[in-house]
Amino acid sequence: MFKKLSERSLLELTDEEFKKFSDLIYQLSGIYLKDSKITLLSNRLRQRINERNFGSFAEYYDYIRKGEDQGEINQMLNAVSTNETYFFRSEKHFEALTEKIMPELLKKINRPIRIWCAGCSSGEEPYTVAMIMNEKNWLSHRLVEIYGSDMNTDVLDEAKKGLYDVKRLRATPDYYKDKYFKKYDQDTYKFDEQIAGYVKFFRQNLLTDSFDDLYDVIFCRNVMIYFDKPVQQKIVSKFYDAMTPGGYLMIGHSESLYFIETKFVYEKIMDAPVYHKDDSVIRKV
Ligand SMILES: C[S@@+](CC[C@H](N)C(=O)[O-])C[C@H]1O[C@@H](n2cnc3c(N)ncnc32)[C@H](O)[C@@H]1O
Structure with missing residues (x-):
């Protein structure tokens, strides 16, 4: 017999x-959980189980496994993803984007x-891109389109609200803080609504969904660390395939495509x- 909920x-x-x-979770999202994550996973799933009044972990597993409730599958994936992010994270990519990559592509x-x-995640990265593009007047001249996607629907809702704890602005230069944020309450800032309007958000699971559009620059930073090599490869x-020739991929500073078979060429700008899409080289491990 199952124990009472409280026990x-x-x-x-x-x-x-x-x-x-x-x-x-690996099958549904590519997220690879090491054995040491057992307590973390227990805690996160327990919240879902309590919220939905399931009798046990086993009962919840059987329910998800059936695959009939996409809403609850999404909620489970929301519960297991790690969403840490902040504005102007690893700012060198943004400098390279504005000073070299954009002028070249334009x-x-x-x-x-x-x-x-x-x-x-909750939008700090695409909103940082939007601010720096605005500084060059590329937004108002419609020279750039910015998209943000995540599989986690909760963080996408946060992105659309545009309300941020002050901690998320820890790397934001004062100039940008003053120009693009308004104080909302003691510890919360609201991102400029007009600039936010230039970013289009959509839900997408990088592992299971197809990429139907083409992009010139793709940021996928601090995401690949949650995947193993086969998923990264895929x-x-x-x-x-979703990148126009001559386009650029940015991954996190602690990430590398070194062990991946790829036609992307590593460069420092x-x-x-x-990583540059240049058709002439295929590097193999
Ligand atoms: C640590 S955040 C990185 C946010 C931002 N790119 C940055 O560098 O600050 C990782 C994000 O990847 C998302 N993620 C994990 N697996 C995913 C998948 N299979 N498809 C789409 N997003 C995924 C998580 O929901 C999370 O919001």
Whole structure:
């Protein structure tokens, strides 16, 4: 017999349950959970179980496994993703984008440059791109289009609200803080609504959804660290196919495509590590 909710909520997943959930999460999202994440996963799933009044981890697993309730599957994925981010994170990429990459692309391409932040969490990354594009007047002249996607619907809702704890502005230069944010309450800032309106958000699972559009610049920073090599390989190939020739991929500073078979060519632009879509080279491990 299952224990009462109050007693049960103190329990952790068993090793076997952890294995079943982590396999399922891997299949659904590519997120690879090491065994050491058992307490974290127990805590996060327990919230869902309590909220939806399931009798046990096993009952919740069977329900998700059936695949009939996409809403609850999304909620489970929301609960397991890690969404840490902040404005102007790793600013070298933004400098390279404004000073070198955009001028080069604007010379070559006779339409708005399409920039996609894949795995953008609550929007700080695409909004940073929007601010720096605005400083060059590229937004108002419609020379750039900015997109942000994530599989987590909660963080996308936060992005659309545009309300940020002051901690998320810790790397934001005062000039941008004064120009693009209004104090909302003690510890919260509201991002400029007009500039926010230039960013289009959409839900997308990088592993399971197809990439139907083409982009000139793709940011996918601090996302790949949650995936193992086969999943990274698959997603990087999808990025390659979704990129216009001559485009650029930016991944996080602690990430690398070194062990991935890819046609992207590694380059440093103004000290920022970037991957260039250049058809002439295929590097193999
Ligand atoms: C740590 S945040 C990175 C945010 C931002 N790119 C940055 O560098 O600050 C990682 C994001 O990747 C998202 N993510 C993880 N797996 C995903 C998947 N399979 N498809 C789409 N997004 C995913 C998570 O929901 C999370 O918001």
